Amino acid sequence: MPRHLFGGWEEIAKALRDRYVILFLDYDGTLSPIAERPEMAKLLPGVRNVLKELSRQRGVKIAVISGRALNDLEQRVRIPGLTYAGNHGFELRGTKIRYAHPAAEKLKRVLRKIAGRLKNTCAAFPGIILENKLFTISIHYRQASPKIVNLAKKLLLKTIGPHLEKSQIVLREGKKVWEVRPAVAWDKGKIVLWFLAQFPLGVRKRILPVYIGDDRTDEDAFRVLKRRGLGVKVTENFKRSTQAGYCLDSPGEVFEFLKRLARIKAAGKYKVETVKPKGN
Numbered sequence: 001m002p003r004h005l006f007g008g009w010e011e012i013a014k015a016l017r018d019r020y021v022i023l024f025l026d027y028d029g030t031l032s033p034i035a036e037r038p039e040m041a042k043l044l045p046g047v048r049n050v051l052k053e054l055s056r057q058r059g060v061k062i063a064v065i066s067g068r069a070l071n072d073l074e075q076r077v078r079i080p081g082l083t084y085a086g087n088h089g090f091e092l093r094g095t096k097i098r099y100a101h102p103a104a105e106k107l108k109r110v111l112r113k114i115a116g117r118l119k120n121t122c123a124a125f126p127g128i129i130l131e132n133k134l135f136t137i138s139i140h141y142r143q144a145s146p147k148i149v150n151l152a153k154k155l156l157l158k159t160i161g162p163h164l165e166k167s168q169i170v171l172r173e174g175k176k177v178w179e180v181r182p183a184v185a186w187d188k189g190k191i192v193l194w195f196l197a198q199f200p201l202g203v204r205k206r207i208l209p210v211y212i213g214d215d216r217t218d219e220d221a222f223r224v225l226k227r228r229g230l231g232v233k234v235t236e237n238f239k240r241s242t243q244a245g246y247c248l249d250s251p252g253e254v255f256e257f258l259k260r261l262a263r264i265k266a267a268g269k270y271k272v273e274t275v276k277p278k279g280n
């Protein structure tokens with residue numbers, strides 16, 4: 001069971017102060033309260049300012065990782081100097097980094113075809129919202145009745161069945177959302193490792209990776225950080241099983257954590273001037 005991040009805070013604060021913190025942040029349900037419709041999800045008030053402050057501080061680097069499309073994510077956060085990973089890390093953009101997963105890039109054509117077919121299907125079901133994110137497709141059902149959800153799922157499986165059989169795509173469940181993704185071994189855990197590998201080895205040893213997220217897809221990241229960082233699950237139900245070692249109960253508490261981190265880094269005894277990725 002995860003421990004609350006603010007319990008035993010002294011020890012955590014010391015690690016945050018002494019090490020170069022790479023902060024991986026999920027967006028929906030982490031920096032933004034879950035909204036009725038995906039396009040309504042905004043940063044919690046105050047979060048933008050504290051992220052801006054952190055982005056200027058030494059000894060901390062921020063990457064926002066989301067299932068949203070990269071452009072959508074960037075427009076929602078709107079802070080220069082951060083790294084943004086969209087589509088669960090299939091595409092990534094930062095000041096010195098640019099990346100698109102090659103195998104996923106190739107499957108965009110198949111995804112486009114599927115999205116075209118699903119468009120009409122989804123439009124016929126009240127409360128079902130299709131979101132075509134190019135690298136992945138999300139089908140949101142938060143607002144649909146259970147009966148509609150059942151019907152829509154059947155039709156979804158029928159539509160994507162042939163592509164599932166050919167192992168071109170996979171279907172994953174998120175929070176009230178189905179995700180159609182390219183069948184590529186790539187997830188939020190792998191993107192975290194990829195990102196850390198961009199730093200020179202000497203620097204990597206001083207890094208404390210912190211990952212905060214609320215979704216099932218964030219579990220891959222918690223798993224890879226089990227022994228080498230802090231995995232923080234945002235959940236009201238602390239007893240729910242998770243790979244994360246720590247938890248916070250809401251985006252409000254994530255905001256509180258960001259403020260604490262900004263205070264720690266502002267007081268900064270951090271010695272290393274700046275740490276930049278190698279770039280590629």
Ligand SMILES: [Mg+2]
Pocket residue numbers: 026027028029030213214215
């Ligand atoms: Mg989330």
